[in-house]
Amino acid sequence: MNTKTNGFNQQIQLAWTSQDSLLCVGFDPDSKRLPQALQGKPDGIFEFCREIADATADLVCCFKPQFAYFAAQRAEAQLEKLIGYLKSTYPHLPVILDSKRGDIGSTAEQYAAEAFERYGADAVTVNPYMGFDSIEPYLKHQGKGVIILCRTSNPGGSDLQSLNVSHSGEPLYLHLARMAAQQWNATGQISLVVGATFPEEIAQVRAIVGEMPLLIPGIGAQGGDIEATVQAGSIPGKQGSGMMINSSRAILYASSGSDFAQAARKVAQVTRDQLRAAAFK
Numbered sequence: 001m002n003t004k005t006n007g008f009n010q011q012i013q014l015a016w017t018s019q020d021s022l023l024c025v026g027f028d029p030d031s032k033r034l035p036q037a038l039q040g041k042p043d044g045i046f047e048f049c050r051e052i053a054d055a056t057a058d059l060v061c062c063f064k065p066q067f068a069y070f071a072a073q074r075a076e077a078q079l080e081k082l083i084g085y086l087k088s089t090y091p092h093l094p095v096i097l098d099s100k101r102g103d104i105g106s107t108a109e110q111y112a113a114e115a116f117e118r119y120g121a122d123a124v125t126v127n128p129y130m131g132f133d134s135i136e137p138y139l140k141h142q143g144k145g146v147i148i149l150c151r152t153s154n155p156g157g158s159d160l161q162s163l164n165v166s167h168s169g170e171p172l173y174l175h176l177a178r179m180a181a182q183q184w185n186a187t188g189q190i191s192l193v194v195g196a197t198f199p200e201e202i203a204q205v206r207a208i209v210g211e212m213p214l215l216i217p218g219i220g221a222q223g224g225d226i227e228a229t230v231q232a233g234s235i236p237g238k239q240g241s242g243m244m245i246n247s248s249r250a251i252l253y254a255s256s257g258s259d260f261a262q263a264a265r266k267v268a269q270v271t272r273d274q275l276r277a278a279a280f281k
């Protein structure tokens with residue numbers, strides 16, 4: 001593996017140090033859950049996310065907008081505007097576009113252009129099910145982060161990801177982690193998604209991938225255990241390192257009233273502090 005740090009990888013290392021936080025705030029703006037005053041407003045989704053970003057920016061290492069919530073509400077223009085706002089206002093905080101694309105190479109080229117050129121994201125989540133040629137087009141965008149689904153946080157993730165791969169006898173998610181770390185990551189752009197709802201599996205993945213950054217969703221609304229997650233996902237010998245631990249709904253919808261941004265800040269602060277404390281256990 002090329003150990004040189006560049007682009008997203010370097011940005012996240014710097015953000016971990018300067019922000020002293022493992023918390024990634026996710027933007028999953030559901031129109032039905034927006035505060036009354038913002039519902040139906042032309043730029044309501046953007047305004048909602050911007051206020052949450054401004055209220056939490058000093059508490060996080062990165063932000064993660066979820067593409068589906070914007071697309072479902074025909075709000076792609078607001079997503080572009082949000083990422084533009086985040087990049088210009090908080091240039092030290094990487095933005096991960098969570099779109100989990102996966103397709104043949106020629107189409108993947110278009111998805112990569114969408115994430116990195118249209119939206120200007122620093123990293124994108126990708127589904128590896130179609131193999132390396134479906135991931136390569138993202139890696140051609142030098143320095144951009146490519147975050148591959150490995151062991152997802154949902155219960156049904158076990159349906160396929162836990163199946164033993166016959167020739168190696170290990171589950172698919174570990175086989176994937178090994179391929180990603182040992183064969184696919186020549187440029188050092190790859191990270192993996194592992195769910196906080198499966199801490200034992202996080203530890204197994206960490207043992208394979210060395211210092212590779214891990215994006216870990218599943219605390220907060222999905223109930224993942226913060227302490228177990230931090231213990232499992234830390235780089236060996238560097239407790240509390242190497243992880244972007246995402247929480248979306250628990251922070252976004254801490255209040256449905258006009259105090260939503262302050263309420264989001266309170267939850268984000270408690271979460272950031274719990275993540276910090278877990279690193280010292």
Ligand SMILES: O=c1ccn([C@@H]2O[C@H](COP(=O)(O)O)[C@@H](O)[C@H]2O)c(=O)[nH]1
Pocket residue numbers: 026028066098151152153154193194195217218219220221222246247248249250
């Ligand atoms: O395995 C995965 C991969 C991605 N996600 C995404 O993370 C957030 C989690 O939101 P919460 O509200 O904190 O549960 C959401 O955007 C998912 O699409 C995931 O949960 N699990």
